[in-house]
Amino acid sequence: MNKHLQLYGQSLSLLTDLYQLTMAYGYWKSGTAEKEAVFNLFFRKNPFGGGYTVAAGLEQAIDFIENFRFSEEDTAYLRTLTGSDGQPLFEAAFLDYLQELRFTGEVDAIPEGTVVFPQEPLLRVRGPILQCQILETPLLNLINFQSLIATKAARIKQVTKGEPVLEFGLRRAQGMDGGVTASRAAYIGGADATSNVLAGRLFGIPVKGTHAHSWVMSFDSEEEAFETYAEVLPNNCIFLVDTFDTLEGVKKAIETGKKLEAKGYKLGGIRLDSGDLAYFSIEARKLLDAAGFKDAAIVASNDLDENIIQSLKDQGATINVWGVGTKLVTAYDQPALGGVYKLAAMRNDKDDEWEYKIKLSEQTIKISTPGIQQVRRYRNANGFIADMIYNTEGFQKKEEEIMIDPMDYTKRRKLDNATPHEDLLVPVFREGKLVYNLPEIQDVKKRVEDQLSGFHESIRRFVNPHLYPVGLEKGLYDFKTDLILKLRKFNGK
């Protein structure tokens, strides 16, 4: 099966903002297209007011870069674009150049499933500036969305305390690819299965499901609906009990369950989809237990999210499988992760040295950090303790590092290089060739669990989570500060 990213049967190299192509034309025309540049992809704030983010989407980003090429049809379309004077936007020789273009640069990235924090480069792209530039929009699209959904799923799984989460979102997802990639990211972040069959086939995610109200409504009675379902699918019986009267529905599911048992099958459980889910789950559990169906699951669905699930748990709900759709796959309370992609260094023509780049802003948080960045994560016996962002160029390992909070220079921390640490970004592309072994999706999922258990639980708190320490290595901090002062033409002492 061709699993490459496609939409409407088209390859996706045109899936970029026009301005990337007009800038690319500008680089080409002015002779700077091949100048070596470095861009860092990072975000500034954890989503959902939370204390962490789960990185996801790298596999699709890799696929995009590997298959990045403009076809004849693509350039034929670009040929039709015109400027304000009605003349073509791009000259023919540039479009010929685009057609030959392949990614020849380097990518380093933090593996999917890693817990990451604001300011940390999730991805670093290095190569001819024209190539790096064109990749900005698709890379952001791919990483922002999946990281957002994986984070939402991790939050949901956090409150179910290990109880299975079924992702039911496809029908209300943001379009078709939104549905497919949300299922993938939700699985990585914590969902145990999806109802989305295409996502199951594409990514090897377990597919699961119950049945809808329409099944029950299509029969003369609820009994007949359950019995018929049990005859056809005796190995997949979770009955939706709330079409008419929830507790009466539970009793009918129990009757069908007894017949299933007599035939050597098991009642999988029931699903509640309306009303007071705490009350109905408690009452349903009593009925099921009294009838000897102690193992039968109580699945609940209906606009669930981590807050409602937490509330249901606090009320003693006996739900043990959580069907979560809309609010998971649309990241209902925060529709986007604000990841950005910033130029951080360019090779100087004169001496071939790096010239560091920085974007100034009135808001400190929006001032970008220069450098060919790497993230070093330190741990002690209790878990992860701090992440230090440093510039790999000219970096000399010392016995001890000083890291400084980029938002507050008085917040500093000494990090002993004798304690265990790991550099998070790993090589993904070298000279345009993939050098990274993509992990299996199950391993990515496992990584999320392992990573989350490595952090102090206070970063997982929903209300005022603890801010995990992320800082700039002192050399990089000082360098950035000097650059800001220079750009602001501050010559004083």
Ligand SMILES: Nc1ncnc2c1ncn2[C@@H]1O[C@H](COP(=O)(O)OP(=O)(O)OP(=O)(O)O)[C@@H](O)[C@H]1O
């Ligand atoms: N005990 C509970 N505590 C907190 N929230 C609950 C509880 N029971 C259900 N909910 C949530 O409250 C909302 C109920 O919404 P709504 O009133 O639209 O549902 P409903 O009464 O089941 O009707 P509908 O059939 O239209 O879904 C859902 O988001 C549901 O998950």
Ligand SMILES: O=P(O)(O)OC[C@H]1O[C@H](OP(=O)(O)OP(=O)(O)O)[C@H](O)[C@@H]1O
């Ligand atoms: O509520 P979500 O988290 O999105 O979970 C998926 C919902 O989709 C189905 O409902 P359906 O499309 O039949 O609509 P309804 O239950 O709102 O009537 C299912 O019964 C869930 O309620």
Ligand SMILES: O=C(O)c1cccnc1
């Ligand atoms: O299988 C289910 O129960 C299901 C699937 C999609 C949406 N809601 C429920």
